[in-house]
Amino acid sequence: MPIYEFQCQTCQFCFEEILPADRQAPPECPRCGSAEAVVKLISACVTKTGPQDGPSCAPRGGFS
Numbered sequence: 001m002p003i004y005e006f007q008c009q010t011c012q013f014c015f016e017e018i019l020p021a022d023r024q025a026p027p028e029c030p031r032c033g034s035a036e037a038v039v040k041l042i043s044a045c046v047t048k049t050g051p052q053d054g055p056s057c058a059p060r061g062g063f064s
């Protein structure tokens with residue numbers, strides 16, 4: 001089953017959930033318990049873990 005990434009708009013908490021394909025409703029936020037403000041993320045979750053020297057997956061040296 002695919003792993004979906006969600007972010008709670010209430011507390012900005014990012015989390016992953018493995019959901020069955022027929023699951024339509026977003027899960028509850030494991031931090032604050034709110035389900036109304038949880039949105040599914042299309043791309044990777046942007047976490048504020050501190051400054052980093054750019055995404056590790058991006059090609060380097062592409063600027064001219």
Ligand SMILES: [Zn+2]
Nearest residue numbers: 008011029032
């Ligand atoms: Zn939350």
